[in-house]
Amino acid sequence: MRLDIQELQANDGTTLGFDFSLPLDKALADYVDGTASVKGTVANHGGFLLLESGVSVSAKGVCARCGELFDTSHSFTVSRPVARELNEENDEYILTDEDGFLDLEGVFSEELLLELPTKLLCREDCKGLCPKCGKNLNRGACGCSQKEIDPRLEVLKALLNNG
Ligand SMILES: [Zn+2]
Numbered sequence: 435m436r437l438d439i440q441e442l443q444a445n446d447g448t449t450l451g452f453d454f455s456l457p458l459d460k461a462l463a464d465y466v467d468g469t470a471s472v473k474g475t476v477a478n479h480g481g482f483l484l485l486e487s488g489v490s491v492s493a494k495g496v497c498a499r500c501g502e503l504f505d506t507s508h509s510f511t512v513s514r515p516v517a518r519e520l521n522e523e524n525d526e527y528i529l530t531d532e533d534g535f536l537d538l539e540g541v542f543s544e545e546l547l548l549e550l551p552t553k554l555l556c557r558e559d560c561k562g563l564c565p566k567c568g569k570n571l572n573r574g575a576c577g578c579s580q581k582e583i584d585p586r587l588e589v590l591k592a593l594l595n596n597g
Pocket residue numbers: 497498499500501502555556557560561562
């Protein structure tokens with residue numbers, strides 16, 4: 435979505451609203467079928483342009499430990515000044531295109547990459563997969579959990595028992 439802000443820029447005290455949804459970028463590989471709802475405004479405060487918005491994301495997350503899909507949702511706000519050009523570089527600012535349009539999809543695709551957690555867990559205490567048999571340990575223990583006894587310790591134990 436591209437927002438024409440030329441009129442806003444010319445009129446102090448005015449506000450422009452926007453409301454759109456954005457599919458999540460492929461770069462966010464831990465989020466499947468994700469959509470971000472973006473709602474906000476750009477306002478002209480005495481010639482200073484400010485974008486304020488709320489973003490809410492719902493997706494299927496891929497658990498970093500067990501690999502299962504689960505429903506996940508995140509929300510965050512974005513509040514950044516907007517300018518057509520700057521005398522000095524400033525990463526805080528969102529810059530418009532040369533023709534005075536704001537590329538909102540581009541802006542929010544970047545915000546999503548910055549704001550969304552990269553390591554998702556289906557639950558805080560996810561037990562993950564057994565490194566040996568690959569069973570999902572959230573569904574119960576597998577037979578691998580009995581520790582094998584180190585043969586060197588066996589020798590030591592024998593010595594201690596005999597002493
Ligand atoms: Zn998990």
